[in-house]
Amino acid sequence: MTPPSDRALVPFVSVENMMKLVHHVGIEPLLAALADAIEEDFRRWPEFEKQPRIPAHSEGGVIELMPTTDGNLYGMKYCNGHPRNTKSGLQTVTAFGLLANMHTGYPILLTEMTLLTALRTAAMSALAAKHLAPANAKVMAVIGNGAQCEFQCTAFSAICGIDTVRLYDTDRAATEKAARNLAGRGLSITVCDTAEEAIEGAQIITTVTADKRNATVLTGNMVAPGTHINAVGGDSPGKTEVAADVLHRAGIFVEFPPQTRIEGEIQQLDPDYPVTELWEVMAGKTEGRTDQQQITLFDSVGFAIEDFAALRTLHAYVQETPYHQMIDLLADPDDPRDLFGMLLRASPQAELA
C-alpha cells in the first residue's frame, strides 16, 4: 500500500496539542486573539449563513451541531451538554470541530473543541462587555464557579481590564478550586459566602451556573443601576438563571435572536420582546449602552460564528506551529473515479503481488 497523499491528510489538534498551543501563544494573548477574530466576523455578520443549532435531545442532555459558512470557509462544531455527566466523572460539555474549504468541500482542520469552546466563550463574553459594560469597570462578580469560571475571569482581565473578581458558588469547593487556579494571574480574588456578597461593588456580574433547569441566581433588587450582566449559564430550553424582572429592567443584547429566543434567558419573555443584536453594535449600526445608569445584559448562548472565528484563528496558528498531527481522513485515489481500485490495491494479496 502506498502512503496516503498530502491531499488525504488533515491536521488534527488533540487535547494535548491544544494545551501545548495555548501555552505557546499564552492564555491571555490567545483570548485576545479570539476576541479580535470574533469581532471581525461579527462585523461582517450578513456574509454568514446562519441557523439555530441542530439539537438531538435525550433525557440526560443534548447533542448539537453548529454549522456556518462565509462562502469561503465552512465551520462546524459538534458539542454536547449533559449536566449529570459530572456525577460519573465526565465533562458536562465536550466538543470537537471542523474547518473546511467551501470551494472543494475538503476538511482542512479537525480539532478538539472542549478547551477551544471554553476559551472562545470567555473571549465572547469579554468582547460583549468591552462594548456594553460601564466605563472603567474593574470589579466582576462570578456566580457559578464551574469549568467556565476561570476562563471568564482571565478573559475579562485580558480584554476588559477587570482587576478584581468576587467568586460565589453553592459548592464552596468549586470556588476554592477557581481561586486556586486564578492565583498569580494578576487578579485580586475574593471568595464570597452568598451571591449577594459577591455582587457588592461589582460593575459586571457574570452568571455561569450549570443546572439544567430554570434557576434564579439573580433577582431584580440585587442588581444596581449601571451594572453589566454577562448571563452565560442560561443556554438551553428550560435552563435560565436570571429572573424575568431583571430582564425587564435591562437592555438585552444577543447573538442570533432565533437561537437565543429558544435557548437564552429571553425564553422567559414574549417571542417579540425587543432585543439588540450584538453584531450591530460592533458594526456601528446601533447603540450599545445608552447611559451609565442603564443595566445591560448579554444573553450569551454561544453561536456558530464564534466557533468559526475560533477555528480560523486556530487554523492560522496550526500553519505556524508543530502542535498538531496529520491524520489520514480523506480517501484520495490517483484517479478520483478509481476508489474501488484504490481499495483493491490495498489488499494483502495486492501487496504480495
Add this chain to the structure above:
Amino acid sequence: MTPPSDRALVPFVSVENMMKLVHHVGIEPLLAALADAIEEDFRRWPEFEKQPRIPAHSEGGVIELMPTTDGNLYGMKYCNGHPRNTKSGLQTVTAFGLLANMHTGYPILLTEMTLLTALRTAAMSALAAKHLAPANAKVMAVIGNGAQCEFQCTAFSAICGIDTVRLYDTDRAATEKAARNLAGRGLSITVCDTAEEAIEGAQIITTVTADKRNATVLTGNMVAPGTHINAVGGDSPGKTEVAADVLHRAGIFVEFPPQTRIEGEIQQLDPDYPVTELWEVMAGKTEGRTDQQQITLFDSVGFAIEDFAALRTLHAYVQETPYHQMIDLLADPDDPRDLFGMLLRASPQAELA
C-alpha cells in the same frame, strides 16, 4: 503533563485502516453485513429522529451534515459533493462520520466515511433491489461507471445474486477502469457502446452518473416492463437522471420522502406525487413489487439512517480488530469542573515544577 485518560480517547478509523478492515472482513461479506444492519434499522424506522440533511451550498457544490439518533446512539456524517473536483484531481464526494453515546454525549467512534459511504450506498441499493427487483434477476445494466460503479456491481452480486453486468459510460476510460477492477470477482462483464445496448436483457438498471445537472440517461421507451431501476445519481436539487415519463410508469420507492422530494428524481414530480417508503416494505407494512410486469424504481439519495447503520456496524468491527488508532479528542480533567486547572498543569512551567 500526564497522559490522557481512557475517557479522553476515541477510536479513529483512517482511510488506511478502513481499507485494511475491509480486506480483513472481505468486501462481499462487509457489503452483506451493511445491508443486514440497514435492514434492521429500516425495520425500526419510527424509533429514529429524522430530518432532511443540512446543506451549505456554494457555486461548486454542497457540504452536508446528516445526523440521526435512535435514542441510544447518535450518528452524524459530514460529506461534500463537488462534481468539478475531479478536474483538479480531488474526489467529488468525501466524508467522515461520528458515532456518539446519547446518554453522555461522548463520541465513541470517529471515522473516514468516503469508503464507508461508497460501501453503504451500494449495500442500500442492493438491499432495495432484494425487496423490489423481479425474481431471479441475473443481469444488471450500469449507466455511469465512476467511483460508485464497482461497489454497486459487487453489492448486487453479493446480495441479489446478479451474475452479469453491462457497463456504459460516456467516457470509455471509466468503463474500462470498472471492467478491470471487477475482473475475477465472479461477474460476467460486458462493455457497451451505448446506454441502449447496456440495458438489453437487463432486469435491473442502475443509473449512477455524476453531472450536477438535470440529465436524461433513461427515457420511457428504453425501459421494458418488469424492470427494476436503481436510480442512484439523481441526488441533489437540479441533478436528475431519469426522464419524468419513466417515473410516471414506475412504482417509486424512497428512503425519507421530505429529503427525496428535494434531492431525488421525484423533484421532477408534483410535491404530493405518491411514493412508497422503503422501510414500510421491509417492515412488512406495505407491498413492494406488485407483479412481474411492474416497473419499480428506487429513488436513492442516501439517508442518515444508512450511515447510522454503517457506523454501528463499523463500531462492532473496531472492538474486535486492531484497525484503528486512539486519538485524544476529549478533554478529561480529573475533576470535570477543573478544566482550567488541567490546562494550567499542562504548561511547560508546571512540567518543570
